[in-house]
Amino acid sequence: MKRHETLPLVPIQRGEGAWLVDFNGERYLDAVSSWWVNLFGHCNPRINAAIIEQLGQLEHVMLAGFTHEPVVQLSERLAKLAPPGLGHCFYASDGASAVEIALKMSAHYWRNSGLPNKNNFISLQNSYHGETLGALSVTDIPLFREAYGALLKQHATVPSPDSRLAEAGESAHDFALRCAMQLEAHMQQHHASIAAFIIEPLVQGAAGMAMYHPVYLARAREICNTYNVHLIADEIAVGMGRTGTMFACEQGSPLSLTLSPLTLSSGERGNKSSGITPDFLCLSKGITGGYLPLSVVMTRDEIYQAFYADDPARGFLHSHSYTGNPLACRAALATLHIFEQDNVLAENKIKTAYLNRIAQPLREHPRVKNFRNVGMIWAFEVENQYADFAQRCFALALQQGILLRPMGNTLYFIPPYIMSEAEMALLISRTLSVIDSLAAP
Numbered sequence: 001m002k003r004h005e006t007l008p009l010v011p012i013q014r015g016e017g018a019w020l021v022d023f024n025g026e027r028y029l030d031a032v033s034s035w036w037v038n039l040f041g042h043c044n045p046r047i048n049a050a051i052i053e054q055l056g057q058l059e060h061v062m063l064a065g066f067t068h069e070p071v072v073q074l075s076e077r078l079a080k081l082a083p084p085g086l087g088h089c090f091y092a093s094d095g096a097s098a099v100e101i102a103l104k105m106s107a108h109y110w111r112n113s114g115l116p117n118k119n120n121f122i123s124l125q126n127s128y129h130g131e132t133l134g135a136l137s138v139t140d141i142p143l144f145r146e147a148y149g150a151l152l153k154q155h156a157t158v159p160s161p162d163s164r165l166a167e168a169g170e171s172a173h174d175f176a177l178r179c180a181m182q183l184e185a186h187m188q189q190h191h192a193s194i195a196a197f198i199i200e201p202l203v204q205g206a207a208g209m210a211m212y213h214p215v216y217l218a219r220a221r222e223i224c225n226t227y228n229v230h231l232i233a234d235e236i237a238v239g240m241g242r243t244g245t246m247f248a249c250e251q252g253s254p255l256s257l258t259l260s261p262l263t264l265s266s267g268e269r270g271n272k273s274s275g276i277t278p279d280f281l282c283l284s285k286g287i288t289g290g291y292l293p294l295s296v297v298m299t300r301d302e303i304y305q306a307f308y309a310d311d312p313a314r315g316f317l318h319s320h321s322y323t324g325n326p327l328a329c330r331a332a333l334a335t336l337h338i339f340e341q342d343n344v345l346a347e348n349k350i351k352t353a354y355l356n357r358i359a360q361p362l363r364e365h366p367r368v369k370n371f372r373n374v375g376m377i378w379a380f381e382v383e384n385q386y387a388d389f390a391q392r393c394f395a396l397a398l399q400q401g402i403l404l405r406p407m408g409n410t411l412y413f414i415p416p417y418i419m420s421e422a423e424m425a426l427l428i429s430r431t432l433s434v435i436d437s438l439a440a441p
Contacts, residue, residue, distance in 0.1 A: 007395055015042020018419045020403065029402045031413050031427055036205070036237050038290030040338055041418040047289050050334035054327050063091070063324045070329035077336050078298060083249050083277040086298040090316070091324040095236035095284035096130025098295035099198070101318055102280040103134050105299065106196040106230045112306045112314050118195045118229075122186065125160045128206030129198060129234050138198050141206055156190070158183045162210035164370055172213040180219035187227040196230035196279070197223075201248035202374055205237045208410035209379030211372050217252025221276040233278035236295070240286035240335075241345055241417070244352070244375030250275035279303065289335040294328035344417055348376055351417070355424045362428055367435055379412040384438055396437050400430040 013023045018041055020028045030038065040047065054070065061068055075089040090105070092098055103121060110118035123129065123138040130136070136144055137152045145152070159165075159179045166175035187194065201217055204210040224231040238248040245251055253274040277300075284295035307316045322328075338344065356373060362380070363371040371380040386392055390406040397404040404411060413427065 003391065007391065010398065017041040017043075018416045018423055027401055028398060029423060029427055029430075031402055031415050032405045033286075033414050033416050034290055034403075035285075035405070036242075036414050037285045037288075038416050039240060039286045039335060040289050041416050042290075044289060044338075044418075046338060047291055047331055047334045050330045051291065051327055054330035058326045060322065060325055060327070062321070064319070068324075068326050068329075070326045070333060071324040074329045074332050074336075077333065078283075078296065081246055081336070082281055082298050083247060083275055085277050085300050086281055087301060088299050088304045090297045090299070090318075092295045092297070092320045093293040093322055093325075094130075094295055095234075095282065096132040096135040097320065098236060098282040098284055098297050099129045099135040099138070099232075099234060100132055101297045102198070102232045102234075102282055102299075103138070103196070104318055105297065105303065105316055106232065106280065108316060109230070109303050109306045110195050112309075117193050120190070120193045121155045121196055121198060122183075122190075122194060123155065123157055123198050124200070124204065125157045126162070126204055126207035126210060127157070127160070127198070127200060128204065129200075130236075156186065158186050160204060160207065160210060161212035161216040162204065162207065163212050163372075164210065173215055176213040176216040177219065180216055180223065183220065184223045184226075187223055187229060191227035191229055194227075194229045196232050198232040198234055200234050201238055202243050202251065203238050203248070203377055206407065208381075208407050209372070209377060209412045211374050211377075211379070214251040214253070217249065217276055221252065221278075224279075230279040231276075232280040232282065234282045236282055236284040238377075239281075239283045241339065241348060242286065242376055242414070244345070244349065245275075246339070246345065247275075247281070249278055249281070252276040287335065288328050288331035289338075291331040292325070292328040293322075294325065294332055348417055351419070351421075351424070352376060354421055355413075355428070358425055359428050362432055362435075365432065365435060367439055376417065377412065377414055379410055381409050382411055382435055382438070384409055386438070389438070392438060393434060396434045397430070400433055402427060402430050402434075404431070404434070 011023050012020050014021050018030055020030055058068055078089060079087045090101055092101055107119045121138050123140060125140050127140045129139050131144060133151055136148055137155050140157050159182050161176040161179040163172035163175060166172060199220060202214060221231055233249050235247055279300060281298040288294045307314055362368060367383045369381045389409050393406045394404060
């Protein structure tokens, strides 16, 4: 609120596709999908219609002794789409809650399996998994860890395979393998006390869109198997088609152990059977198309069976009042229907190629460094002299009619999938104007 003394809040009246419109009629191109959630535009008529229809039937019922059609349908759809073997769904309302569920379920599984000492977790350096206490304990963002460290159980981190950290001349592939060796060394020493390794597949969002080679996913799966440790895939931000496949884990193919992702055919990269299956898959954000809060943790039958008992103490002890809300589930079903009906993943490949072509002036700008792209995520760093770069950039972008949300000196685009070529061109040209304005004396 202190910042808003000089940078007033923007009062949004309505949304139209990729645009937000304020009460003065000013329009803002939503280049970050309203914090990475909006997939198919604001006020999408198909998602609107699904929610309105559901509203006339059932708004909510607790999932304790009851069930309903939308949550059953959504669970069945997700089980067919997800990596093989993830046939069980546990619902909550947001991404941090999904992470809490996965962490608790993993540790409780080992307790039920006679290994109660396996109650520690490891995550990547610079990782972000949410801001509730359990999620913060596996988050490696200094701002949060320092503020709430006294409340947290501290867990270990291992080096991030962020390709920006590679040595000069070292490929992203080789750097990822080197980081995986350090993961394995840690597992060798501590596996008896480790419940799970939690990871953001392919892109670490809050680390400044840190992107890494998919070989790390393949090796992480192998290492976790070797040392009897669960693998938690936090796809809250990168799932639902954002990295080019429905789930980023699909790109962790054994083929990636020897091949660059550019050498894999689209069929190989898009085939679920060629990817990895985590023990827990966390989804949220785009699962409802940005409409309503919903998250889900998917897991394997072996883990489900460890809780299946008459003794309540063996049951999984976690609940949310709005678990599996029918309105949110209908929004999610409508979102999945659009994916199928509009062949979204294939169309997104065309849009990705187009934006990469027209972004060449941005890539070549003298102040732009580390321009990178995975699926429908783009990021780059901007050389500048301002300590408050992110705030200045945000304000200048609003003046240009675009919504950007910089992290430090990292700018990124995570646009809605319905963004047109004309809107993409507008985004590039106005972002260039913003960078030039920041460079002006």
